[in-house]
Amino acid sequence: MASEQDKLLEEVTNREYQYGFHSDIEMDALPKGLNEDVVREISRRKNEPEFMLEFRLAAYRNWLKMESPEWAHLKIAPIDFQDMIYYAAPKKKPQLDSLDDVDPELRATFDKLGIPLDEQKILSGVAVDAIIDSVSVKTTFRETLAEKGVIFCSISEAIREYPDLVKKYLGSVVPPGDNFFAALNSAVFSDGSFVFIPKGVRCPMELSSYFRINALNTGQFERTLIVAEDDSYVSYLEGCTAPMRDENQLHAAVVEIVTLDRAEVKYSTVQNWYPGDKNGKGGIYNFVTKRGMCKGDYSKISWTQVETGSAITWKYPSCVLMGDNTVGEFYSVALTNNYQQADTGTKMIHLGKNTRSLIVSKGISAGKSQNSYRGLVKVSKRADNARNFSQCDSLLLGDKCGAHTFPYLEINNSSAKVEHEATTSKIGEDQIFYCNQRGIDTEDAVGLIVNGYVKEVINQLPMEFAVEAQKLLQISLEGSVG
Amino acid sequence: MLKIRNLHAMIDGKEILRGINLDIKAGEIHAIMGPNGSGKSTLASVLTGNEAFEVVEGTVEFNGKDLLDLSPEDRAREGLFLSFQYPVEIPGVSMTNFMRTALNEQKKYRGEDVLSASDFLKLMRDRKNLVDIDSDLTNRSVNEGFSGGEKKKNEIFQMAMLDPKLAILDETDSGLDIDALRIVANGVNKLRRPDNATILITHYQRLLDYIIPDHVHVLYNGRIVKSAGKELAHKLEENGYDWIKKELVG
Ligand SMILES: Nc1ncnc2c1ncn2[C@@H]1O[C@H](COP(=O)(O)OP(=O)(O)OP(=O)(O)O)[C@@H](O)[C@H]1O
Ligand SMILES: [Mg+2]
Numbered sequence: 001m002a003s004e005q006d007k008l009l010e011e012v013t014n015r016e017y018q019y020g021f022h023s024d025i026e027m028d029a030l031p032k033g034l035n036e037d038v039v040r041e042i043s044r045r046k047n048e049p050e051f052m053l054e055f056r057l058a059a060y061r062n063w064l065k066m067e068s069p070e071w072a073h074l075k076i077a078p079i080d081f082q083d084m085i086y087y088a089a090p091k092k093k094p095q096l097d098s099l100d101d102v103d104p105e106l107r108a109t110f111d112k113l114g115i116p117l118d119e120q121k122i123l124s125g126v127a128v129d130a131i132i133d134s135v136s137v138k139t140t141f142r143e144t145l146a147e148k149g150v151i152f153c154s155i156s157e158a159i160r161e162y163p164d165l166v167k168k169y170l171g172s173v174v175p176p177g178d179n180f181f182a183a184l185n186s187a188v189f190s191d192g193s194f195v196f197i198p199k200g201v202r203c204p205m206e207l208s209s210y211f212r213i214n215a216l217n218t219g220q221f222e223r224t225l226i227v228a229e230d231d232s233y234v235s236y237l238e239g240c241t242a243p244m245r246d247e248n249q250l251h252a253a254v255v256e257i258v259t260l261d262r263a264e265v266k267y268s269t270v271q272n273w274y275p276g277d278k279n280g281k282g283g284i285y286n287f288v289t290k291r292g293m294c295k296g297d298y299s300k301i302s303w304t305q306v307e308t309g310s311a312i313t314w315k316y317p318s319c320v321l322m323g324d325n326t327v328g329e330f331y332s333v334a335l336t337n338n339y340q341q342a343d344t345g346t347k348m349i350h351l352g353k354n355t356r357s358l359i360v361s362k363g364i365s366a367g368k369s370q371n372s373y374r375g376l377v378k379v380s381k382r383a384d385n386a387r388n389f390s391q392c393d394s395l396l397l398g399d400k401c402g403a404h405t406f407p408y409l410e411i412n413n414s415s416a417k418v419e420h421e422a423t424t425s426k427i428g429e430d431q432i433f434y435c436n437q438r439g440i441d442t443e444d445a446v447g448l449i450v451n452g453y454v455k456e457v458i459n460q461l462p463m464e465f466a467v468e469a470q471k472l473l474q475i476s477l478e479g480s481v482g
Numbered sequence: 483m484l485k486i487r488n489l490h491a492m493i494d495g496k497e498i499l500r501g502i503n504l505d506i507k508a509g510e511i512h513a514i515m516g517p518n519g520s521g522k523s524t525l526a527s528v529l530t531g532n533e534a535f536e537v538v539e540g541t542v543e544f545n546g547k548d549l550l551d552l553s554p555e556d557r558a559r560e561g562l563f564l565s566f567q568y569p570v571e572i573p574g575v576s577m578t579n580f581m582r583t584a585l586n587e588q589k590k591y592r593g594e595d596v597l598s599a600s601d602f603l604k605l606m607r608d609r610k611n612l613v614d615i616d617s618d619l620t621n622r623s624v625n626e627g628f629s630g631g632e633k634k635k636n637e638i639f640q641m642a643m644l645d646p647k648l649a650i651l652d653e654t655d656s657g658l659d660i661d662a663l664r665i666v667a668n669g670v671n672k673l674r675r676p677d678n679a680t681i682l683i684t685h686y687q688r689l690l691d692y693i694i695p696d697h698v699h700v701l702y703n704g705r706i707v708k709s710a711g712k713e714l715a716h717k718l719e720e721n722g723y724d725w726i727k728k729e730l731v732g
Pocket of ligand 2: 523
């Protein structure tokens with residue numbers, strides 16, 4: 001760990017967005033624009049069964065009737081939904097058995113991303129479902145997982161191979177009409193991951209999926225569905241990057257998690273979509289619906305997110321604590337710099353008895369950015385003895401940025417105990433000088449202090465992700481002080 | 483090693499240092515005493531490059547380099563160390579990580595190889611013994627929740643880790659119990675070499691029983707108004723500063 005920390009500091013000399021390259025893989029794309037024919041065409045190209053087409057069409061019709069949400073603390077230019085491509089697939093349809101068959105250009109892209117696709121890295125025990133634009137290219141380790149009955153594949157494949165499971169759970173947590181972007185996603189989602197952990201199985205490895213937006217003008221609409229049956233456990237990692245572009249790109253994903261009795265799902269995200277340049281040009285609009293349903297008693301869902309990217313982030317990973325004695329957790333670091341805007345937080349919906357939720361949110365604002373935490377804790381009438389603890393901290397670097405905290409409480413049961421703590425601090429000049437005096441320059445000092453500040457959240461991440469996250473934080477803050 | 487000439491410094495438009503002259507040679511220990519508010523900590527801050535203070539006049543040469551021209555971190559990397567009068571807490575940053583970063587930065591600056599993880603840990607252990615600091619403290623975040631005395635000990639531990647050429651100890655003895663005082667003094671003595679030097683800022687002769695200074699200076703109202711051998715400290719302890727003030731007026 002220590003030597004890795006060291007490497008971090010060395011790598012930090014790299015100033016610009018590291019992942020801003022664009023690979024020339026031949027694309028097979030639909031023309032710009034969205035209408036019912038496009039929805040049908042997506043479903044047709046993916047060889048989907050009838051029920052999926054129905055699902056998509058219903059969502060599309062719903063979406064037409066909906067309006068884009070009001071942006072509370074976000075300033076956003078209107079999005080032209082007819083000026084986007086809704087489906088783009090690499091032309092050489094990869095139905096691959098071994099890594100050698102992967103398009104070298106694609107491999108190079110993965111290598112640049114540092115995706116552990118090569119054999120040695122596979123040995124380190126990470127199963128990867130890599131997604132470039134819309135089609136899942138290669139899923140590793142599937143056989144090992146299959147022995148345990150774990151299904152880990154692209155959602156398209158799941159729709160074809162396990163239609164009953166998909167039919168049962170898809171849209172059960174985030175209904176197609178849930179919100180504007182969820183409806184859009186439900187209509188046009190192109191790919192994503194599917195995870196199924198059967199009864200009593202502890203998934204033998206971390207499951208990991210990397211998303212990356214590659215083609216110009218393609219919105220990315222992934223769909224992820226994770227189902228954990230009774231007494232099962234899985235830890236799922238999601239990492240994202242996107243190439244640098246002048247125009248804004250839309251990313252509207254939906255993630256659904258279902259846990260049955262005593263099951264536990266840990267979902268970790270390290271997100272570094274392209275945030276736009278120093279003047280606020282370009283960057284990803286990240287409008288994501290992530291929701292977990294603790295359906296079975298004593299089950300647990302834990303969200304951990306490190307958000308450093310995107311021009312605009314709008315995201316509230318939530319837990320619906322439906323079963324009795326269920327637990328929901330949300331650990332978040334959201335860093336904004338330059339002109340980035342983030343409005344993120346969580347919703348904890350207590351429905352069952354003796355349900356508990358924990359929220360730890362660490363916001364970091366630098367440059368001219370705006371960082372808002374928005375959290376809802378809702379305790380329903382029959383949710384006796386619900387407990388919630390929320391800790392929302394904001395750290396400011398400089399005085400042109402903003403941090404805002406909006407805790408919402410809806411308590412309908414008098415036995416509930418809800419606690420909220422919030423702090424706002426600035427990195428002290430005296431702290432920086434103290435580091436300087438020991439030979440640490442200001443940029444590294446800020447990195448150290450920030451990483452110290454977010455430790456509680458970073459500690460929730462699996463080791464290799466924690467290192468990645470620390471690196472990202474440091475890179476994202478370059479040039480923000482001094 | 484250190485040559486200060488006619489140093490003037492201000493804060494908020496107020497002149498605090500009003501013409502300091504001081505020469506420190508390798509191997510020497512200098513004590514600086516003086517009443518509260520006379521500018522002792524300010525001198526330490528100015529030497530280490532704290533930007534809150536503005537140098538308006540004068541020069542400082544450190545091992546042949548123009549000290550005032552260097553950034554605070556480069557001054558540290560050149561071997562200047564300050565044991566802070568009020569050490570700063572940095573929540574969440576472990577002592578180990580902090581020290582490792584600091585030491586490696588200093589080594590890189592000097593073109594030396596950085597220590598491997600195991601060599602670094604060995605050094606930590608070794609230096610902990612030298613200053614007899616609790617292992618527990620170095621496993622915690624930098625100064626977070628440390629008692630006053632623990633913070634001071636931690637400063638000396640850091641000094642032992644970084645092995646500076648010139649160390650300024652700003653009231654490191656204040657707030658230490660008798661045992662801790664002896665331990666800190668022992669540490670300083672053990673680190674003493676013919677090629678390094680120490681400035682002790684203190685109010686108490688007591689410390690100077692353990693660390694024998696070559697020179698004692700009295701800083702008063704932003705100037706060094708008296709310099710002598712270690713007997714001066716005894717005289718101050720007995721008589722306070724009034725007689726010096728009178729000398730100045732008279
Ligand atoms: N940040 C500051 N802003 C305004 N005045 C300051 C500041 N720092 C120091 N001073 C003033 O400068 C003068 C010298 O302070 P300094 O801390 O150097 O004294 P000192 O000799 O170290 O005193 P002590 O023995 O109490 O530690 C004091 O009058 C103090 O109030
Ligand atoms: Mg002082």
